[in-house]
């Protein structure tokens with residue numbers, strides 16, 4: 001089975017490529033320079049020459065604040081791109097696994113969001129990602145899978161864990177938001193799940209189990225680095241203004257994995273400890 005990975009040079013795309021290869025699959029990873037998903041003719045010609053049976057779309061406009069100032073640019077990548085991929089999958093019989101985000105939700109619920117919870121994006125990024133989901137599910141009702149994830153960290157891109165590791169190497173206190181909840185999720189865990197995913201039409205939630213705040217995650221990172229976790233100081237969202245609102249609750253529920261015959265992803269702390277040697281950060285190997 002040939003897998004085509006789009007956005008293959010991104011943080012998730014690189015781990016997806018590695019996981020599929022480790023599982024023995026024939027994989028063609030294409031970065032943006034090799035396949036720009038906003039160009040329908042480029043998508044059609046890639047399918048014609050590669051004849052993929054499954055496409056994993058890791059390409060996205062992920063700059064949340066920049067998207068607020070140029071929603072059309074984000075829409076082209078996050079909504080039009082998946083639509084072009086889905087239409088070409090429909091024409092060729094290929095399956096599509098499309099990566100999405102918790103930002104499709106309002107982020108103000110007091111419990112984890114179920115797969116079928118009402119969406120209500122509060123940001124341009126979230127609106128464009130929701131439009132991409134809808135394009136995939138409408139175009140491929142039998143063969144389109146939307147895999148929502150959140151709070152990703154990994155070895156191949158900027159992320160919160162790497163940022164905290166950089167700050168931990170300095171001195172003094174580090175202020176971290178303690179009133180936003182989420183599920184830190186290792187890109188390699190999502191990638192491994194994609195490599196073992198059977199065909200499944202609809203939405204699945206690929207975030208780690210449990211939950212914490214950015215503050216809780218920062219303390220865990222400091223501890224793994226051998227730094228003093230008490231240097232991390234809890235602050236609130238209003239103390240650190242951002243150009244774009246961040247969700248107070250990013251946690252996703254995982255009930256639908258039962259229908260796929262797979263367990264939910266492991267607990268975020270277990271995953272972070274397992275990830276540590278692969279992240280290229282100093283400190284102890286857990």
Ligand SMILES: NC(=O)c1ccc[n+]([C@@H]2O[C@H](COP(=O)([O-])OP(=O)(O)OC[C@H]3O[C@@H](n4cnc5c(N)ncnc54)[C@H](OP(=O)(O)O)[C@@H]3O)[C@@H](O)[C@H]2O)c1
Nearest residue numbers: 007009010011012032036037059060099101149150151152
């Ligand atoms: N990171 C997170 O915490 C997080 C959370 C929830 C969901 N997600 C979702 O997870 C997926 C992967 O994100 P990531 O963290 O791996 O992001 P990333 O590192 O920014 O990777 C995205 C990749 O897409 C590429 N790309 C952008 N425009 C493209 C285009 N027109 N055609 C083809 N490729 C294009 C980018 O290339 P350039 O670098 O050249 O622009 C980049 O390599 C995305 O769908 C994202 O929405 C991420």
